[in-house]
Amino acid sequence: MTPFRSLSRAMLLGFVRDKSSLFFTILFPLMFLVLFGAIFTNQGVSKSKIIQIGQVAILDQAPGVGEILEITKQNDLAAAQEEVRKGDYEAVVRQQGDRYELYYSAADQVRSATVRGVFGQLVGQANAAGVPQRFTLAAEQVEDESLKIIQYVTPGLLSWAISMGATFGAAMTLVTWRQKKILRRLRLAPVNTTTVVSARVGASVAIALVQTAIFLGVASLPLFGLQLSDYWWMCIPLVIAGTLVFMAIGMLVGGLAKTSEAAAGMANLIVLPMAFLSGTFFPLDTAPQWLQTLSNIFPMKHLNQGMQDVMVRGQGPASILPELGIILGFGVVIAVIAVSLFRWDDV
Amino acid sequence: MGQTIIVQDLQKRYGDVHAVDGVSFSVEQGEFFGILGPNGAGKTTTLEIIEGLREADSGTVEVLGMSPWPRNSRLLPKIGVQLQASSFFERLTAREQIRTFASLYGIPAKKADDMLSVVGMEDKAGTRSEQLSGGQAQRLSIACALVHEPEVLFLDEPSASLDPQARRNLWDLLRAINDAGRTVVLTTHHLDEAESLCDRVAIMDHGKILELGPPAALVRGLDSATHISLAAGTLTVPAAQELAGPDASVVDDGVSLTFATHAPAPLLTALAERNLLTGISVRGATLEDVFLQLTGREYRA
Structure with missing residues (x-):
């Protein structure tokens, strides 16, 4: 066997035989997929409950109001107001002649604002009823009907899983090999540094591709219902590039940290906040503009x-080139x- | 016989600490050479400079006619290094470890397996390195250092943390390796180990070599007293003092009656004539006495 092959093999065996690293690289991200899948199966805001x-003429006459309320x-x-105060209902409404009275609770500002907004519109529509209609609004979702939250979550979680795997793989190998003097042992053998590094890269890329296969396999199960677009396989070069960049981050961590505990902490400190700020778990569309800029x-x-x-937006292979x-x-x-x-050695 | 290692006026400083301060020695081909010294004496640093892991501030090192610094890939296949810690890949079996190391030198797996049986580890080949006992791990790490059949073998405290059986066992292995014609250099702070294995030893402290020579010659050069012990009460102290003569000292601590004398022969004859040799123990000076006289007795962590 060549040194490259035997070193990659040694690293892969060491990885596969370590139950906890297997769990954190393969099962842990899958757990998140299951959680996100479960939390977001029921999308959209639930209806506002009012008494x-x-x-109340505007409610009785307005068509489609039952979709929102x-x-x-x-x-x-009085009894109805008490129920609103307890939080069982969002608001109470009654009509006194031309006057509509809306009683709401300040406890849940978002919901009460929604209800007030809805009534503002209803009253506005009723006032404009005499004027000829000039504009109509047709609202339609842009994605095809099958698009679910899993489509958004899977690419993000996959890139997070790969980042974690590559960062930890590189950082841990570097620190434990230095601590256990394996680096020193390798330095005393007639083997190139390039060979050692490329063996680690080879092992990490192999692990990342297995992660990708398992991840996409699970997400495509009918339970989750991921539907990949035509050029999904272009995620493979992305996976490899992602592995390389996060291995470099892992090498950096491994160079700074003295113990494996410190390395794990530092790796988490880098990867986890980056995952949130990069819109891995939640889209950044609602985040402030400076944060969206920062995320770049x-x-x-x-x-x-x-x-x-x-993977999901169906863009062509060339679209990933800038990224x-x-x-x-x-x-x-x-x-x-x-x-x-x-550093080869601690001192 | 040629000189395998030539070290001349080696200097190495770490900040204020003069770790190696003018060390010179040479090691003959096929010799078993020991570097002794208390913790922090500079023996590991000296060894690391010779192996090519560190650069000396000044001085020259030649191993097999080549300089080990900077990293010399022509020299590396000719030297084998067994490191202080058991440096193994995580979660690999003994066989996988040695095969991996063998591949780094382009040695086929078959030969690696043979080396495993040379050190008596063939029945542990399928055991993960983490589950090996201290002695087994040490044997495996020596096998990994020997797998490419180096001309020179460096061992850094090979018997640290081994039980007495494992230690004796390891000594036999090291003797066999040396008998096969390899030059062996080891550091140790076990004096009995150096006395039993080494052809020559260098005693180091504070970065300097204090004494260098065959262990027996160093012990003889010490000119220390021979200790003769009998069961307590065999003789009264005054009677014993009279027997031993004025130059000897006599102590009875309630367990043993001990003479310390520079002329053991007449005393032993006298004791034999009185038929008092039952349970006698005679102890000459050891390398330990040489060591303690040179490096002092105060404790240094």
């Missing part, structure tokens, strides 16, 4: 972007820093 006292009819205003300095943001484009370039650029810069921090 109607007596006749769940209306219960009661007669006693994270390689994971570009990894997510590329993955989503080719791929940015990710590899990051990799080169971080690798240069990592090499300068590299």
Whole structure:
């Protein structure tokens, strides 16, 4: 066997035989997939529950109001107000001649604002009823009907899983090999540093591809219902590039940390906040503009972007090229820093 | 016989600490050479400079006619290094470990397996390195250092943390390796180990070599007293002192009656004439006495 093959083999065997690293690289991200799948199966805001006292013309005459509001009819205003105060209903409404009275609770500001907004519109529509209609609104979802939350979550979780696997793999190998003097042993053998590094890269890329296969396999189960677009296989170069850049980050961590505990902490400190800030778990669309701009300095943001484009948004193979370039650029810069921090020995 | 290792006026400083301070020695081909010294004496640093793991501040090192620094890939296949810690890949079996190391030198797996039986580990080949006992791990690590059949073998405290059986067992193995014609250099702070294995030893402290020579010659050069012990009460102290003569000292601590003398022969004859040799023990000076005289007795962590 060549040194490259035997070293990669040694690293892969060491990985496969370590139950906890297997769990954290393969099962842990899958757990998140299951959780996200379960939490977001029921998308959309639930209807606002309101109490109607007596006749309320705008509710009784407005078509389609039942899609937004769940209306219960009661007669006693005081009792109904008490129920709103307890949080069982969002609001009470009654009509006194031309005047509509809406009683709501300030406890849940978002919901009460929604209800007030709805009634503002209803009243506005009723006032404009005499004017000829000039505009109509037709609302329609842009994605095809089958699009579910799993489509958004899978590319993000996959890039997170790969980042974790690559960072921890590189950092842990470097620190434990230095602590156990294996690095020193390798330095005393007639083997190139390049061979040692490429063996680690080979092992990490192999692990990342297995992660990808398992992840996509599970997400495509009918239970989760992931539907990949035509050029999904273009995620493979992204997976490899992502592995490289996060291995470089792992090398950096491994160069700084003295113990494996410190390395694990530092790796988490880098990867986890980056995952949130890169829109891995939740889209950043609602985040402030400065945060969205900031997110561009994270390689994971570009990894997510590329993955989503080719896996679920149905974009062509060429669409990932800019993202791929940015990710590899990051990799080169971080690798240069990592090499300068590299130490064979503790002292 | 040629000189395998030539070290001349080696210097190495770490900040204020003069770890190696003008060390010179040479090791003959096929010799078993020991570097002794208390913790922090500079023996490991000296060894690491010779192996090519560290650069000396000044001085020259030549191993098999080549310089070990900077990393010399022509020299590396000719030296074998067994490191202080058991440096194994995580979660690999003994056989997988040695085969991996063998592949780094382009040695086929078959030969690696043979080396495993040379060190008596063939029945542990399928055991993960983490589950090996201290002695077994040490044997495996020596096998890994020997797998490419190096001309020179470096051992850093090979018997640290081994039980007495495992230690004796390891010594036999090291003797066999040396008998096969390899030059062996070891550091140790076990004096009995050095005395039993080494052709020559260098005693180091504070980065300097204090004495260098065959262990027996160093012991003889010490000119220390011979200790003769009998069961307590065999003789009264005054009677014993009279027998031993004025130059000897006599102590009875309630367990043993001990003479310390520079002229053991007449005393032993006298004791034999009185038929008092039952349970006698005679102890000459050991390398330990040489060591303690050179490096002092105060404790250093």
